[in-house]
Amino acid sequence: MNTLIHRLLGRAPQARSVPKEPAPSPENPVTIEDGSDNAMRRQLVLVLLRDMIRRHGIAPQWIELQMLVVNSASRGAGLYVRLVIKQWDVRLMNHAQAFQNELLADIARFEPQASQWLHGISWQLEMTDSCPYTSVPDKSFWQEPAKQPAPPQQATAVTPASPATLPVTSTPENDTLEDLNQLFFIRDREISRAAASHGPVDYEKTQPSPL
DSSP states (O other): HHHHHHHHHHHOOOOOOOOOOOOBTBOOSSSSTTTHHOOOHHHHHHHHHHHHHHHHTTOOOOOOOEEEEEEETTEEEEEEEEEEEOOHHHHHHHHHHHHHHHHHHHHHHHTTTTTHHEEEEEEEEESSSSSOOSSSSOOHHHHHHHOOOOOOOOOOOOOOOOOGOOOOOHHHHHHHHHHHHHHHHHHHHHHHHHHTTOOOOOOOOOOOOOO
């Protein structure tokens, strides 16, 4: 219709200009690319998640990590951690909240700036045939009071062995610490390289303020 009107008036329709999407860059992280800040953050979360799973004796194949790039109107660009449950186990379901809180605490301890780019953690269930519950129970089931879990048992104190008798071997704790040190070494090197590219900053001499 608009084209017909333009023809009758003797004017050719003008093409609309479509704004281009900004290209991915370190300043505009819309993807997770090798060598980017998001890639290093993903590796950090992965190392901490694996260490936490090993520390608590959870089967590694039960939980899968996915990192989602998000862009919030209020917080800007960032990452969202998604924990995909691949195996049904009632113990994992009961302790999911505690698991999430501990993982968030580990991330914040090793990356103090995590609150600026970590937008949250979500859970997704991708269990095929392992879950015994295939239908939602009747409303009477939800009206009954839920059973409270038993309090955790106190661990028995064990006297540590003398340091002289402990062999010096490679342990999972040492491997995790080595991976984290390597990550932070790469990050610090990139920060130093970026600062050097801008040249030294000249500061004025400090002068005493008049009384």
